[in-house]
Amino acid sequence: MRDEHGIQAEGLARDFKGGIRAVDGIELAVAPGEIYGFLGPNGAGKSTTVHMLTTLLPPSAGTARVAGFDVAHEGQQVRAAIGAALQEAALDPLLTGREHLRLQTALHGMPKAERTVRSQTLLERVGLTEAADRKVKTYSGGMKRRLDLALALAHEPRILFLDEPTTGLDPQSRNALWAEVARLARDEGVTVFLTTQYLEEADVLADRVGIIDHGRIVAEGTPISLKAEIGRPSVEAIPAAPADLVPLARVLERFGEPVPGSPKGVTVRLDGGEDALADVVRALDVEGLHVSHLQLHAPTLDDVFLAKTGRSLEGAGDELEEPEPVPA
Amino acid sequence: MTGHGPLLLQVSQLARRSVLRTFRQPINVVPSFLFPLMLLAVNVGGLRAAADLPGFPADSYLDFALAFTFLQGALFATTNAGTDLARDIQTGFLNRLALTPMRSAALLLGQLAGVVALALLQATLYLTVGIAAGVRPESGVPGVVLIVLLGVLVALAFGAIGAFLALRTGSGEAIQALFPLFFVFLFLSSMNLPRNLIEIEWFRTVTTINPVSYLIEGIRSLIITGWDAQALLLGFGLAAGIGSVALAAAGWALRGRLARS
């Protein structure tokens, strides 16, 4: 029986040589038309999950259905329904943008006239008409990513996989890509499965976020609900006189538990929420402690990750790299 | 929107890409034309006197040596095909192709189209230069056609070897590093002297075992002998045999590399 979910995975796992379990029992369900953000540090298993869902890697265990088809047994049907822009831009530097699109559309079996029209439409959509007949080796990083996206959309897929699509892009290119992804989901109902290590990207783009660490989903929900789980904001204070650091810490710790922050100051998560800020200021005044900096931080997805794993998302992947795909 | 293209369309599109890529890399293409001719000029100049040896099968050393240019050209085909495919693996372009309805056979056949196109041009150039320098193939015009055919077949076989190596190693650097060893294989053949005039027994044995000797001798026979059925049978047979094995191996390696469902 085919279900209506865009993407569904149950107990999805992947092993590599040396007993490495890169993905360890992923369960997720992405509704059609949803933008699902898959957030995690380097080496968490994001790309491996994407490779399995796009049929490039067979799962070692579990099942997954994409567009209603089984990734392990109905690979051709899955590939016909999806588009993917993977971690590498995966372009041929010697071909032009237009030639790439021509090749992609032809491989998907489009008739010649349709290929030409579709290629032109996509080039206009991603803003590459002027560069269309230049070789890709002359393209900037942002242009390559845009072409990558155009290629992924060549055959009008229902589901789009984007694996860290804005890594290495300048802010302008990144915003442009975000706008296009949001438009695809909103106006064309494309389901988007987006992996990222950037909090802001998941926060801004995703309808729902799954946070992955060491091959497992440790938290899942809308960005707002995830942050609300943590609930409490933190306050960061830097003393005007460095010698006051210890007394400052003593005062702030009356209002909540210490959390990592600036090494020059003290950061605590406020037990009483935002309202406790006024009490903090009064307490500092009573103790005669002057601060050069006082800031209230709303919870971030990094705080969510920290709460779930005990580590901060930024820098969490430094100790681990996703293995090269050598089958077990 | 159809989900699957016919095999022919896929092959033609990938072949188009392969040919475009080949000729857009002059730094790879030009040496494959010039280097064999340079070596031919040097060898002919340096070994002209060898044609005076009793039992030498040709009147001029140039007639004897021309066949070797085709093998050298084919060697360039190996490395070009290999490094192009290795680059596709390294950049992830192979994954992009794997996500389309592309069939494995289309990728291999299309990839080798560039090899064929280059080999055709090489064969034409080598023959033109040879004939301009005084070579007169004993087998006449039909023989010239067969020379081109065998030259292309050899290039195809070598190209398939390059593709297999690329798919196994995934590394262009590995292919480049193997180039000198392939070159050596060529040198341990009857490229410079006919086998019966090789004095050193072990070397003669090596050249007799080396299939490259028969590939050269097949082409050479059309130039200096005319219609030597045995030489042609061995040349074509070995080229086809090596090519078939290499293609099968490349297909197996591609299936392992793609590992898609």
Place this chain on the structure above:
Amino acid sequence: MRSFRSVAFAVAWRGIHNAFTNPAILVPSMLFPFFFFTAFAGGLSRVSDVPGFDYPPGYTAFQFVFVFLQSAAFGGIFNGFAVARDFESGFARRLLLAAPQRTGIIAGYAIVAFVRWVATISVVTVVALLVGMEVLGSGIDLFGLVLLGLLVNVAAVLWAAGIAMRFRTLQAGPLMQVPVFLILFLAPVYVPLDLLDGWIHAVASVNPATFLLEAGRSLLAGDPVQVGIAFAIALGAVLLLSFWALRGLRSAEAAG
């Protein structure tokens, strides 16, 4: 002077260490001359029957000298690849920043080229002797031959390093190799100069490599001929190419 030496030895240590701990780097460059020797000496020995071929130590020795000098030249070229690779990877920038005396970097690369060549040619020499190559030269003659090889090796690495530092990419490999290949092969490779005729005789007669080759062969035969000219050519090449390499270094520095 001390910093020049320390830079040179530091660069040399790295190159030698990398070469000798990486069979993938060392083995092909060792096998290539070995196979050339095998193919030429083994496959073409009948050429010594050509009327007028008169080289007392025999064809094996005749070809050995060519391979000796060819391996010296290409040993230098292969090291040029290493220089180009360093620039491509950015490691050369690290060297340029760290070295107080940057000319020491070139010297370091030259030392690596020499050490690798010595390892390579030792193997080829042992094999040549085992297959019965006759050596008629005295100790001094053979020392002269080795010195000639050293100069060719240094000249080649200076040439290749100069190219590498100007272009700073492995794609310049053919530019390093092809001129050297042409110079070597447009010399009396297969037969002595007086057995060549036509255009190749004309070219070989003025080719500096011919003097090096003929002198080397005469040293191995124990009958030194035109050795002075050969050394003058080799030393001149080293001098000229030192300037070439230094200018290349300045070009690399200017590029940042």
